[in-house]
């Protein structure tokens with residue numbers, strides 16, 4: 226697939242960098258994070274992300290937890306703060322996003338966040354949970370490929386929580402997940418977003 230130059234999932238954004246601060250407020254969490262052009266949610270924390278943080282169940286206290294498509298890190302950092310003994314993997318393909326995630330995790334004192342490109346996560350790692358505001362804009366086929374790759378790495382008792390806008394195909398995604406043999410249910414529906422829970426097969 227050819228990647229549009231200035232889309233947020235371009236590995237090397239060509240739009241000039243212009244970092245600025247966004248505020249993440251969810252529950253007890255109140256943090257300032259660095260965002261930038263060429264990275265998803267550059268202007269403010271995405272409403273889907275906030276919905277996931279407010280509505281999904283708390284993360285497991287321990288184990289490896291994945292933020293799939295971490296952007297500049299709001300979900301990963303919130304997970305790290307909620308579960309300081311867990312290891313949070315903040316995975317993305319966008320190099321500018323990865324750099325911001327690193328800076329933001331460090332500034333937030335979230336030492337349990339490991340920022341990584343997809344191929345840098347060791348094959349043996351299994352996730353106690355996955356939280357994701359997935360990159361629906363990459364297109365269906367590419368997104369299914371991404372989800373197949375990571376959902377298969379859930380630990381046996383693990384669950385994934387995916388937030389997807391209803392208008393951007395949450396129901397067809399749920400149908401595809403079920404058709405591919407996964408145990409999926411619609412956990413919440415709020416402000417035009419759905420949170421899908423996918424349990425290990």
Ligand SMILES: C[S@@+](CC[C@H](N)C(=O)[O-])C[C@H]1O[C@@H](n2cnc3c(N)ncnc32)[C@H](O)[C@@H]1O
Nearest residue numbers: 233234265266274294295296317318319358360
């Ligand atoms: C909807 S954004 C969510 C970003 C961030 N979690 C947030 O809530 O602001 C999805 C992210 O997935 C990333 N992404 C795209 N393709 C990916 C892939 N193959 N593997 C991992 N992340 C990917 C994009 O670069 C983007 O940062």
